[in-house]
Amino acid sequence: MIRAGLLWLSEQPRIFKFVRANGLARKFAARFVAGETVESGVAALKQLNAAGITASLDLLGEAVHNAAEARAARDTYLHTLDRIKAAGAAANISVKLTQMGLDIDAASCVDNLRTIIAAAQADGSFVRIDMEQSDYTERTLQLFRQTFHPQFGNAVGVVLQSYLRRTEQDVEQMIALGGRVRLCKGAYKEPEAVAFPGKRDVDANYVRCMERLLLRGNYPAIATHDVRILEHAKAFARDKGVAPVRFEFQMLYGVRRDLQLALKRQGYNVRVYVPFGTQWYPYLMRRLAERPANVAFLLGNVMRESLRRN
Numbered sequence: 001m002i003r004a005g006l007l008w009l010s011e012q013p014r015i016f017k018f019v020r021a022n023g024l025a026r027k028f029a030a031r032f033v034a035g036e037t038v039e040s041g042v043a044a045l046k047q048l049n050a051a052g053i054t055a056s057l058d059l060l061g062e063a064v065h066n067a068a069e070a071r072a073a074r075d076t077y078l079h080t081l082d083r084i085k086a087a088g089a090a091a092n093i094s095v096k097l098t099q100m101g102l103d104i105d106a107a108s109c110v111d112n113l114r115t116i117i118a119a120a121q122a123d124g125s126f127v128r129i130d131m132e133q134s135d136y137t138e139r140t141l142q143l144f145r146q147t148f149h150p151q152f153g154n155a156v157g158v159v160l161q162s163y164l165r166r167t168e169q170d171v172e173q174m175i176a177l178g179g180r181v182r183l184c185k186g187a188y189k190e191p192e193a194v195a196f197p198g199k200r201d202v203d204a205n206y207v208r209c210m211e212r213l214l215l216r217g218n219y220p221a222i223a224t225h226d227v228r229i230l231e232h233a234k235a236f237a238r239d240k241g242v243a244p245v246r247f248e249f250q251m252l253y254g255v256r257r258d259l260q261l262a263l264k265r266q267g268y269n270v271r272v273y274v275p276f277g278t279q280w281y282p283y284l285m286r287r288l289a290e291r292p293a294n295v296a297f298l299l300g301n302v303m304r305e306s307l308r309r310n
Helices: 002-009 013-020 023-032 038-050 067-087 106-122 134-155 167-177 199-216 227-240 257-265 280-290 293-309
Strands: 054-059 091-095 127-129 156-161 180-184 221-223 248-252 270-276
Touching: 023 280, 038 054, 038 067, 038 270, 054 067, 067 091, 067 106, 091 106, 106 127, 106 134, 127 134, 134 156, 134 167, 156 167, 167 180, 167 199, 180 199, 199 221, 199 227, 221 227, 227 257, 248 257, 257 270
Parallel strands: 054 091, 054 270, 091 127, 127 156, 156 180, 180 221, 221 248, 248 270
Antiparallel strands: none
């Protein structure tokens, strides 16, 4: 019930306008979001790099309303790549197709993303195409298979979500293609016809897909904070002779920093997904919906900070 309510709140633009002006909400968001500007995102990844952790910068925001907004998002990403290069930082970027204008004009969307991937490839960097709601899954994977991967190869990758019933089949297709996959659980509200409703089934599907990617995938990204799944991944990789250099663990900015550092100390590659930008409210609500206990955790942190100031 709490999860459904938080996901509903993530889709309410009027509430976002109110919340963005509220200082307390910004304190909540600061736990999960690096800031509203490119510079704040680059500053965050510098701190991560100092700890030996790489990053993926993500400009928050999804479906744009017109072509000008899509071009503005493209230009922000190009500036972000320039800032990453200038900082000498170990980081790549993550991009959503609807942010590039997929719902407005597919051809323009492709052109916008091509420009970004070409710039990243020239820098020796990488672009991850984020996955959105299930309505976009087939279109996203089709563009990846038919357009972006044939042209850019390992300079571009995609995301698969274990809560979708189709994902095991998609994993096999990506393995056959040689595409680079980030595997996550998924954070959108989906109909039961396309997504597993129960956590146990989502987790079981995650483990099945993860094992296939560890065995046969092209440098897969294992994106989870679930300690049991992390331990399973480490044990499975050891048992099957999969060296740590053949994959990486990924986590979200501000979530389980202790695990991020512990995995790095154990010799694993760790990358942190670092979101930035003004559209942080929907992202924050989805993070809280993934683990409603985060609400109490964040409230406690804000209260402690307030008491210290007073």
